[in-house]
Every structure is written in C-alpha cells, then in structure tokens.
Amino acid sequence: MDVRLLQRQWVDHISALFREGFLDAQFTRLQKLQDASTPDFVVEVVTLYFEDADRLLNNLWNTLSQPVVDFKKVDAQVHRLKGSSVSIGAQRVKNACVCFIICCEEGDLEACFGCLHRLKLEFTQWKSKLEALFRIEQQIVAAGGSLPMI
Amino acid sequence: MSAMQRMSSESASTGSLYTSCLPDRGDSASSPSQELFPAGLRVLVVEDDITCLKILEYMLQKCQYRVTTCSEALTALSLLREKKDGFDLVISDVHMPDMDGFKLLELVGLEMDLPVIMMSADGRTSAVMRGIKHGACYYLIKPVRMEELKNIWQHVIRKKWNGSKDLEHSGSFEDSDRQKRVTDKAEYESSVNEGTDGSWKTQRKKRDFKDDEDDDEHENEDPSASKKPRVVWSVELHQQFVNAVNQLGIEKAVPKRILELMNVPGLTRENVASHLQKFRLYLKRISGMNQHQSGLPNSFCNPMEANSKVGSLVRLDFHSLAAAGQIPPQTLAALHAELLGQPSGNMLLPRIESPVILQASNQNSMILPAEDEVAFGQPLFKCQSGTSKHFSSSGIDAQDMPSSFLSWPSNQFGFMGSNNDLGGLNNTDNSLLMQMLQQPQQHQQEPFNPVASDSHIAINVQPSCLIVPSQLPNSLSGGNCSMAINHNSHPSNNIQIGSSSVLTTSKSILNPSDIAFDYSILSSQSTNAPLSMAQVSDGGFKNTGLLSNYSIPVSVTSSVSTTSVCTSGAAGWRLLNSNMNIASLNRLPGHLPNLSGSLVNHDMVRNNRFVGKGTWLPSRFAVHGIESATTNWNSMKTSAVDDVDKVKQEFSMDFLDGSKVEKTKLPNFPSNDFMGVLSKDSQAGCFLKS
Numbered sequence: 001m002d003v004r005l006l007q008r009q010w011v012d013h014i015s016a017l018f019r020e021g022f023l024d025a026q027f028t029r030l031q032k033l034q035d036a037s038t039p040d041f042v043v044e045v046v047t048l049y050f051e052d053a054d055r056l057l058n059n060l061w062n063t064l065s066q067p068v069v070d071f072k073k074v075d076a077q078v079h080r081l082k083g084s085s086v087s088i089g090a091q092r093v094k095n096a097c098v099c100f101i102i103c104c105e106e107g108d109l110e111a112c113f114g115c116l117h118r119l120k121l122e123f124t125q126w127k128s129k130l131e132a133l134f135r136i137e138q139q140i141v142a143a144g145g146s147l148p149m150i
Numbered sequence: 151m152s153a154m155q156r157m158s159s160e161s162a163s164t165g166s167l168y169t170s171c172l173p174d175r176g177d178s179a180s181s182p183s184q185e186l187f188p189a190g191l192r193v194l195v196v197e198d199d200i201t202c203l204k205i206l207e208y209m210l211q212k213c214q215y216r217v218t219t220c221s222e223a224l225t226a227l228s229l230l231r232e233k234k235d236g237f238d239l240v241i242s243d244v245h246m247p248d249m250d251g252f253k254l255l256e257l258v259g260l261e262m263d264l265p266v267i268m269m270s271a272d273g274r275t276s277a278v279m280r281g282i283k284h285g286a287c288y289y290l291i292k293p294v295r296m297e298e299l300k301n302i303w304q305h306v307i308r309k310k311w312n313g314s315k316d317l318e319h320s321g322s323f324e325d326s327d328r329q330k331r332v333t334d335k336a337e338y339e340s341s342v343n344e345g346t347d348g349s350w351k352t353q354r355k356k357r358d359f360k361d362d363e364d365d366d367e368h369e370n371e372d373p374s375a376s377k378k379p380r381v382v383w384s385v386e387l388h389q390q391f392v393n394a395v396n397q398l399g400i401e402k403a404v405p406k407r408i409l410e411l412m413n414v415p416g417l418t419r420e421n422v423a424s425h426l427q428k429f430r431l432y433l434k435r436i437s438g439m440n441q442h443q444s445g446l447p448n449s450f451c452n453p454m455e456a457n458s459k460v461g462s463l464v465r466l467d468f469h470s471l472a473a474a475g476q477i478p479p480q481t482l483a484a485l486h487a488e489l490l491g492q493p494s495g496n497m498l499l500p501r502i503e504s505p506v507i508l509q510a511s512n513q514n515s516m517i518l519p520a521e522d523e524v525a526f527g528q529p530l531f532k533c534q535s536g537t538s539k540h541f542s543s544s545g546i547d548a549q550d551m552p553s554s555f556l557s558w559p560s561n562q563f564g565f566m567g568s569n570n571d572l573g574g575l576n577n578t579d580n581s582l583l584m585q586m587l588q589q590p591q592q593h594q595q596e597p598f599n600p601v602a603s604d605s606h607i608a609i610n611v612q613p614s615c616l617i618v619p620s621q622l623p624n625s626l627s628g629g630n631c632s633m634a635i636n637h638n639s640h641p642s643n644n645i646q647i648g649s650s651s652v653l654t655t656s657k658s659i660l661n662p663s664d665i666a667f668d669y670s671i672l673s674s675q676s677t678n679a680p681l682s683m684a685q686v687s688d689g690g691f692k693n694t695g696l697l698s699n700y701s702i703p704v705s706v707t708s709s710v711s712t713t714s715v716c717t718s719g720a721a722g723w724r725l726l727n728s729n730m731n732i733a734s735l736n737r738l739p740g741h742l743p744n745l746s747g748s749l750v751n752h753d754m755v756r757n758n759r760f761v762g763k764g765t766w767l768p769s770r771f772a773v774h775g776i777e778s779a780t781t782n783w784n785s786m787k788t789s790a791v792d793d794v795d796k797v798k799q800e801f802s803m804d805f806l807d808g809s810k811v812e813k814t815k816l817p818n819f820p821s822n823d824f825m826g827v828l829s830k831d832s833q834a835g836c837f838l839k840s
Contacts, residue, residue: 026293033208033296041208049201076245083243083271084201087293097271 003145010136011148017133022126027089043137046130049088053123056081060116064109074112075104081119096122188303189214196226196242196254197269202292206241209299223249230262237264238306241290244270244281252284259285265305269294312431383425390414391425 017023027042034041056077063074082097084090100115137147193215197203203219210217218237220226223246230237240258244251255266268281269290281289287305290298383391394411395403405423412422 029293029295030205033212038208045201045204045208048204052199052201079270079272080199080245083292084199086271087199087202087205089293 003140003143006136006140006143007145007148010133010140013129013133013136017129021091021095022129023089024091024094025089026086030089043134046088046134049084049090050127050130052084053081053093053127056084057116057120057123060119064112064116069109069112071104071107071112075101078104090123090126092122093119093126186214188306191215191303191306192236192238193217193302194226194229194237194240195219196223196240196246196251197221198243198246202243202294206294206299209294209296212296213300215299222246223251223254226254227257227261230258230264234262237262239302240264240266241302242266242268244268244272244277252280255281255284255286265309267302267305312427387412387414387417388425391422395426 014023018027030042030045060074060077060081063070063077078097078100082094082101085093085097096115096119100112100119103111103115140147191213193210195203195206195210195217197206197219198221200221203221207217207219218229220229223242226240226242230240240262242251242254242258246254251268251270255268258264258266265287266285267288267290268284268286269292270277270281271292273291278289278291287309288302390412391408394408397411398404398407403426405419405426408426409417409419409422
C-alpha cells in the first residue's frame with residue numbers, strides 16, 4: 001500500500017480517536033516523548049497497559065464477587081486502573097473509572113457491577129482501536145514510511 | 151504484580167544508580183555533579199503499575215535523571231538501605247500491594263531522610279492532604295507530566311536549603327541581604343512548601359532570628375554538591391556543638407562561632423552549619439508532630455510562656471541532638487512529638503515547640519517545671535538542682551520554633567510510629583518519651599548528684615539520645631534516667647543514657663573519645679529507670695561514630711522497645727527503633743550485655759546513614775539509634791533484628807494517625823515502678839494504643 005495512503009489512514013484514525021474521546025492530551029505527550037532512540041515507546045507502554053488493565057478488570061470482578069464486598073479495596077483497584085488509564089491517555093476508560101469510584105464511595109454494589117461492565121466495554125473498545133492504529137503504524141514502517149507528526 | 155526490581159534498562163546510558171560506569175565518581179552512588187545539576191539526580195521510583203512505571207521512567211530519563219525503578223515498596227526500602235545516600239529523591243505511588251505508600255513515605259523519611267514525592271491517580275483533596283501530612287514533599291496527581299518531573303529537583307534542594315535557613319534563623323542577624331538571598335532561593339520551592347516556608351519565616355521574624363552570614367555561605371553552596379566529606383557527629387561532638395550553641399545563645403549561634411567554640415580540628419563551618427540546620431529542622435518537625443499529636447492548632451507557635459525557656463531549650467536540645475548525633479530524626483521527633491503532643495499535664499512537653507522536654511517534673515506530671523531547662527548539650531533537663539542555669543543563658547526562645555514546626559505534617563509523628571521496617575521510632579519514641587517523662591519525677595526525688603556537678607552535662611536528648619554523665623549510674627538508682635554528657639572535665643567521659651531526667655548541664659565539651667556508654671547502668675537501673683541507661687564506654691565510640699547518632703539515648707527507647715532489646719543484648723539499643731514495647735524494659739537488665747564501648751543498635755549498624763555525611767539532611771525523625779556501630783553491635787544486630795521486627799509489628803499503624811495515642815496514661819506510671827508499669831502494658835500504653 002502506498003505509504004502516503006497509510007499515513008493518511010493513520011492520521012484519520014488517530015484524529016477520530018481524539019475526537020471521540022478515546023485519547024486525550026496525555027497520549028499526545030507520550031507520542032512526543034517518543035523519539036528516534038525509542039521508536040516503540042508508545043507501543044510498548046500501551047501494550048503494558050493492555051495487560052495490566054486486563055488483569056485489573058479481572059481483579060475488580062473478583063473483588064466485587066466476594067460475599068462481603070470490600071469497597072475500599074474496590075476503590076483502590078479502580079484508582080489503580082484509573083492511574084494507568086490516565087497515564088496512557090485512555091480518556092474514556094478513565095471516565096468510566098471515575099464513575100466507578102463514585103459508585104464505590106456510595107457502596108452501591110449493583111451500580112458498581114454496572115460500572116465494571118461499562119469499564120470493560122470501554123477498555124475493550126479502546127484496546128481494539130489502539131490495536132488498529134498500531135497495525136497501520138506497522139504497515140507504514142514496513143512500507144518504509146514514518147509516522148506523521150500530529 | 152510480581153516482585154520486580156527493575157533497573158532502568160536505559161539507565162546504564164543515563165547513569166543508573168547502580169551503574170559503576172561512572173568511574174570518575176568516588177562512590178558509586180554519588181550525587182549528581184554540581185555542574186550538571188539537576189541532571190544526574192538519582193531518583194528511585196516505586197510504583198506497582200507497570201504502565202505508569204514505564205512512562206515515569208522514560209520521562210525521568212528524558213530529564214536526564216538517573217532512574218531506578220521498583221515495583222514493590224519493600225524492595226525499594228531494601229534498595230534505599232543498601233545504598234545509603236544512593237538516591238536523592240524517591241517518587242512513590244500511594245497504593246502499592248505490599249505496603250501502603252504512606253508507610254513507605256514514613257520509613258524513607260525516618261531512615262533516609264530523603265524527599266519523597268507521592269503520586270496517585272487519586273487527586274481528591276483528602277488524599278493529597280494525607281500525603282502531605284505524612285510528610286511527602288510533594289504530591290503528584292496522575293498523569294504525571296514532564297513539566298512536573300523537570301522540577302522535582304527543587305524538592306531536593308529545598309530540603310537542603312530549609313536546613314540552611316534553619317541555620318540562619320538560629321544565628322544572629324548578620325546581613326539582611328543574605329536573608330533575602332535565602333529567601334530568593336526559597337522561591338524555588340513549590341507552592342506547597344512555600345506555604346510552609348512562609349509560616350516558618352513568619353515564625354522566624356517573631357523569633358527575631360538573624361541571618362548568619364556564615365549560613366549564607368552555606369546557602370550559597372550548590373546543594374547538588376552534596377558529596378562533602380562526611381562528619382560523624384558523635385555524641386561528644388554534638389555535645390560540643392550544643393555547648394557552643396548554648397554559650398553563644400541560640401539566636402547568635404552561627405556556624406562560624408560555633409565552630410570556633412567547638413575548636414574541633416577538621417570540622418568545617420559547613421559541617422556545623424549543616425548540623426545546625428538539621429537541628430532546627432528537627433525541632434520544626436517535632437513541633438509539627440506535636441501539633442498533630444495534640445491536635446492543637448498553630449497556636450503552638452506561640453511561645454510558651456511558662457515553658458518557653460524549657461521549650462526552647464528542649465528544642466535546642468532536640469535539634470542539636472538530632473543534628474549532632476545524627477539521631478534518627480524520627481526518634482527525636484518521636485520523643486519530641488510525644489512530649490509535645492501530650493496534652494495537659496501528662497505529657498512532658500508543655501508545648502509543641504520543645505522538641506524534647508525531658509525535664510524533671512516536679513510532680514508526676516510530665517511537664518517539666520518551668521525552671522527546668524532543657525538544654526541540648528547543656529543540661530537537657532534541668533536538674534532540680536538548677537544546673538540548668540547554663541542553659542538559661544542560652545536564651546533560646548521557645549518562640550523560636552518556627553510555626554512551620556507546627557505545621558509540620560503530623561505524619562511525622564506517624565512516621566515514628568510506623569516503621570515496620572525501620573526501627574519504628576514512632577513507637578519507641580513515644581515510649582521513650584513516656585519513660586523520660588517518668589523520669590523527671592524520679593529525678594526530682596533523687597537529684598543527680600553527679601548531674602548537678604558542673605562537670606556533667608546533662609543532656610536529655612530526646613528520645614534518641616539519652617546521655618548521662620558517667621556518674622549517673624550511681625545516681626540513677628532512683629530510676630532516674632539522668633542523661634548527661636560527660637564533659638571533658640571527666641577523664642572518662644561516660645555517656646550514660648539514663649532516664650529522662652537529664653540533669654545538669656555543664657558547659658564542658660565532651661571529648662569524642664570520652665563518651666562511654668555503660669550498659670551496666672542500664673541493667674542496674676533497669677528496674678528503676680525505664681529509660682535504658684547505657685553507659686557507653688569509650689571504646690564504643692571509637693568505631694564509627696557511634697554517637698553520631700544520638701539515638702543512644704534511645705536506650706531509653708530501647709527499653710521501650712521491646713523484646714528485641716531484651717532478647718538480644720545488643721538489641722537494647724535497637725529499641726530506639728520503633729519498638730515501643732516498653733514492657734521489654736523489664737527485661738533489659740538481664741539481657742543487656744555490658745556493652746562497654748559499644749552501643750547496640752542494629753539499626754545503626756544497619757543503617758550508617760548518618761555517618762560521615764557532610765551535609766546532613768535532617769531525617770524526619772532522629773530516631774534511628776546510634777548510627778555508628780561497633781563490631782559488637784553487628785553481632786547483636788542479627789539477633790536483635792528479629793525481635794525488633796516482632797516488636798514493630800506490635801504497633802499498629804494507627805499510631806501514625808496519632809488517633810490512638812493515649813496521652814493520658816503517662817502520668818500514671820508509678821515513679822518507682824516504671825519498668826513494672828511498662829511491662830504491664832506492652833503497648834506502652836501511655837503512647838500507643840493498637
């Protein structure tokens with residue numbers, strides 16, 4: 001595929017991500033941190049985030065599924081996921097975490113499960129979109145091109 | 151997340167802490183070179199979130215810092231302990247699986263006295279407040295941005311400069327311009343610190359402190375050039391320091407003059423300035439902790455009227471003790487806080503500002519009689535005999551304590567109590583204070599004759615350092631822990647750590663080699679003197695600077711501390727550390743070996759953090775026992791460790807909050823059966839409540 005087309009695709013994709021709130025300024029900062037010496041920095045940290053968030057979501061499910069729910073623990077876990085999400089620039093995931101935290105504070109178990117469900121959806125969606133973005137990037141690099149600056 | 155201590159993979163190129171690829175640096179963990187500062191700042195990042203950890207590591211490397219990453223708090227602590235002075239700054243997440251971030255914060259503050267920046271995604275005011283209260287020098291809210299990281303070096307500088315500023319304040323007015331310069335430097339500080347500094351500055355004005363031009367030189371030094379020859383502030387050296395300060399008067403005690411008075415070859419003005427700085431900082435912390443303890447408002451800043459002298463004296467004592475002896479600040483602070491925090495009556499410290507008011511109380515009350523003066527170096531505790539007159543001349547004004555002391559995060563107190571890993575001065579300090587408080591009563595009943603002698607300097611160093619005159623042992627029978635530092639006048643200066651009743655003060659300066667700790671005293675006094683009285687023989691000081699850490703007095707604490715002390719002879723000293731198990735005191739005598747010439751403090755052995763530091767960044771709590779450790783200690787250390795750990799666990803974290811500190815129990819200890827009381831209440835009920 002033509003590199004320019006790929007690059008165009010990439011720009012469109014990432015612009016949509018920002019526009020739709022999947023990504024925020026933090027992601028841009030991460031991209032700016034990436035340089036020639038660490039060309040895979042963003043992919044690397046996002047991949048770490050994928051694994052970490054997956055695990056955290058499972059932990060949250062387990063914590064909420066306990067006979068006696070420890071909301072403080074839930075709160076800590078959601079904050080943990082929020083910290084990751086906010087550091088990676090996963091805005092919508094972060095927003096879902098914020099709602100989750102509110103439910104935790106209220107001790108509303110049912111609402112917490114609802115928040116967890118939403119959180120999982122948001123994360124899954126975010127993950128798939130980022131994976132699509134990275135695929136385009138790989139194609140660009142494979143075609144000898146470079147990522148456009150945004 | 152699996153335990154993972156990650157060395158920054160790229161750090162080799164940027165200069166990892168552990169990298170020895172900086173051959174030009176004397177020690178592997180040398181601080182960033184002056185000219186490159188802040189580049190090369192050695193940062194330890196503790197974060198269990200691998201995503202954040204990676205990002206942070208990358209960002210810090212971009213800032214040209216030397217980054218070490220760690221995903222577990224315990225691993226981080228090990229790192230910090232292994233590499234004393236190997237880091238300049240710690241950034242830690244609040245929530246970690248193996249340890250609460252605040253606990254780590256406290257431990258780091260206690261042991262290493264490093265600036266710690268907390269971070270979290272939780273940006274709620276309560277969370278941030280909690281971080282600050284626990285002593286974090288800053289609180290980052292995720293996502294952490296490069297701009298913020300680029301400025302974190304200021305926290306390192308501020309810490310150093312704050313000490314210098316303290317130093318200035320203690321000095322006399324020399325040059326208002328220099329004051330301004332200091333102030334200008336203070337502008338580097340973050341807003342959080344600005345507030346503190348502002349209040350502190352206000353306090354300074356109230357105290358009518360004057361700048362010390364010498365201090366200014368210190369100020370002007372590049373804080374990044376921290377690799378100065380380290381001075382071991384032994385007990386005797388510290389005593390000399392205190393004496394000099396007392397002679398000059400607290401307001402006029404400037405490093406230059408102190409140095410001249412001390413007349414110690416090889417000691418530089420910078421050393422003295424740094425020491426004085428720490429002393430002040432310690433006092434500040436004490437008052438801050440006290441505030442937390444007692445929940446009193448900043449009214450503490452107000453000079454104590456009745457006890458102003460005492461307070462100031464105490465303050466001075468604490469400070470000097472902390473600074474000079476490198477007593478773990480936590481210990482000192484803990485004791486101080488305890489004392490200060492005690493409300494009405496029971497607590498020894500009448501006010502917050504007195505770091506350690508170990509004064510012989512006229513009654514069972516812990517409050518020292520107004521006439522008593524606690525003079526650091528000079529009689530910390532004024533004997534009833536009124537030997538404190540030395541100190542009275544020092545003119546330390548209770549108001550000297552900057553308000554910032556009061557505003558010091560209440561965590562400091564918590565710091566002390568919460569060290570599970572560290573010797574948890576917190577608890578020990580409290581217990582130590584307790585003991586010390588008890589002492590006064592005893593002291594009154596049995597004035598120390600030796601103490602009264604001018605040749606003795608009764609230094610009732612706060613928790614961390616109980617130094618009693620050599621003669622004390624005899625006089626300690628009443629269980630009074632008289633702490634006095636033998637002056638040069640005594641051929642064999644023995645520093646006995648005794649009960650809080652510190653007595654007499656003499657202006658003589660202790661010869662470093664003269665300080666001796668006599669554990670026999672301790673054992674003999676054990677029943678009566680809750681505070682472990684240890685007389686360290688001269689030999690003990692020969693090694694490392696045993697007394698560099700005034701935590702010796704901690705022997706008192708040690709008694710408090712617990713079983714660890716008891717079970718392992720040498721552990722006695724270990725008591726300083728967080729072992730608030732007063733109950734162990736009873737066992738002390740039987741277990742304490744005659745450590746003549748050696749102080750037992752495995753913490754000290756373990757953490758020679760205070761030894762030889764040219765610039766001594768005040769630890770939050772001067773609780774860490776005696777820094778220098780003799781070989782004897784080492785052997786004892788091992789056995790003590792387990793005990794200490796056991797003891798440590800006895801203290802609940804609640805102590806940190808101070809919410810469970812029971813302050814009302816203090817006065818209930820029968821004067822002659824302190825040990826018994828202690829043993830009955832292993833919780834050191836006076837202070838702690840699990």
